[in-house]
Amino acid sequence: ETGVTQSPTHLIKTRGQQVTLRCSSQSGHNTVSWYQQALGQGPQFIFQYYREEENGRGNFPPRFSGLQFPNYSSELNVNALELDDSALYLCASSLDRGSNQPQHFGDGTRLSIL
């Protein structure tokens, strides 16, 4: 069984640019959640997608947007990058939405903003 895979593993961008991060969910999982983990902190929830629809959103500005595709893979897009966007971006998939379904994380994309 393939786990959650994310690409790219590392990325360097400059302020004002746009970035797209990708996530392939674990086989059979229809729910994908994205988290931002700043250095030395716990992950912070960005948003969740369930069956191609946004299912919940954390306290992040609209320049953070996402998509989920029919095969349940997902993208995170960030526009107008700021220095504070430098972080590890984590994708987690679960069999279904709700608290009875554990979330399994990929190894993340390390984004550095210069």
Added chain:
Amino acid sequence: QQQVKQSPQSLIVQKGGISIINCAYENTAFDYFPWYQQFPGKGPALLIAIRPDVSEKKEGRFTISFNKSAKQFSLHIMDSQPGDSATYFCAAFKMAGTALIFGKGTTLSVSS
């Protein structure tokens, strides 16, 4: 406002000792409490989880103790090994919610 408070921030334990990490929460709507283990350069890996109708759950050397009335839960790692050296995060998930709410993490070092 930090919804899940985790302590200590760092912990050093001798090989074979017991590591204890504590978490506290405020929101009684939380109904699922997982612990994640994260190694440098890796994503968090689910270690063990508990629901509020159970006071203790054990899986191998890892045990969660849960005190519903005090709104606290803790992770105990028995016979700690150098390979357990990692950052541990407690988290909580709200009934009918979507997001895991994480603590700030505890960096565990097990000395040999």
